Amino acid sequence: MAISDKTRKFLWAKSGNRCAICKAELITSTVSFDEFNLGEECHIISSKPTGPRHIPSLEEYDNYENLLLLCKNHHKEIDELTDTYTEELLRYIKTNHENWVKNTIKDAIDKEQKDEEPKFLSRITSGKDLFNIINEVYGYRTDYDDIKSEEEMNFIGGFIQALIDYGDISGMIEAHDKVRIGYELQKLIDEIENKGYYIFGERGLEPMFSHQPKSDKWTVATIIIKRKENPEIIKIDLENLANE
Ligand SMILES: [Zn+2]
Ligand SMILES: [Zn+2]
Incomplete structure (x- = not known):
């Protein structure tokens, strides 16, 4: 073999x-x-x-x-x-x-987080898009609104853990398993939205050593969970923008 x-x-x-x-x-x-x-x-x-x-x-x-x-x-x-x-x-x-x-x-991500300028992330509504963000990444940056109850802690914690677990195995699985994970993620997104949250995310390349901006780049997934009423969320009506 x-x-x-x-x-x-x-x-x-x-x-x-x-x-x-x-x-x-x-x-x-x-x-x-x-x-x-x-x-x-x-x-x-x-x-x-x-x-x-x-x-x-x-x-x-x-x-x-x-x-x-x-x-x-x-x-x-x-x-x-x-x-x-x-x-x-x-x-x-x-x-x-x-x-x-x-x-x-992790150090590179933490360092980056400190110097970071505010940036705009897109809302993620599909399990497939979410899977594409975490697929074979080297690291995860996650953030969420202040947790107010044990129930919230459990489902937000569980959601983040599930994302990391799926991301970690993503390099080892077959295409049909990726489709299945996309489907499972869709259910998780629906569940978390029902509980009053939106998920935002992106996939990006970041230097491995933050003090050496030219060092190797790693793919990192950023996932942010915010309450729907959070004032940081900006709604953009793309259709009306296009008509103007
Ligand atoms: Zn040998
Ligand atoms: Zn060696």
């Missing part, structure tokens, strides 16, 4: 396209340029009896749990120095690296 495209995509996304050891930015072999490091999808446990860290008859060697994204040099290093790079250490490196990616994105 080979590594599936889905697993590969998920591994690269979770790793922030970087080597888990030196954090060098990596590219896939299909777009090879000299100045870039080629990323290698390394097995933590080798399926070959003489391979690094081999354990016989593992149910699956090519799944996400058994893979680590590394640069060429570090792949070589972990496979040669197997006394140092034990299975346990590699799992630790992997978890640490993924947390680093998550926190780096």
Whole structure:
């Protein structure tokens, strides 16, 4: 068995396209340029009896749990120095690296939020549009009006969590599942609108390191939940605008 495209995509996304050891930015072999490091999808446990860290008859060697994204040099290093790079250490490196990616994105988003000028977001009324905003993003920025009851806390919290959960798996699922998620999101939008809220959102590219505006860009979903009567909401009558 080979590594599936889905697993590969998920591994690269979770790793922030970087080597888990030196954090060098990596590219896939299909777009090879000299100045870039080629990323290698390394097995933590080798399926070959003489391979690094081999354990016989593992149910699956090519799944996400058994893979680590590394640069060429570090792949070589972990496979040669197997006394140092034990299975346990590699799992630790992997978890640490993924947390680093998550926190780096979160810091960049928080920083951005502070310097941000007010911007206009469109109201989202369709589950399909909402899915397109969260589809394979690296981070989420969410905001909502002050919560006034436990009931509100529960459904707004549940809504945001559902969005993040759907967004996180979006890179690993088939087209028909995406359609299904769009449908589920539609039900959630209808429910939240019935409770007196509107949802606003957009999908945008933001630099990974806010102090380096030229650093890599990440796709981030912004989702804002506002009470319908919030004075910040501006209604624009597009039809009348066009007629003027
Ligand atoms: Zn490296
Ligand atoms: Zn290897």
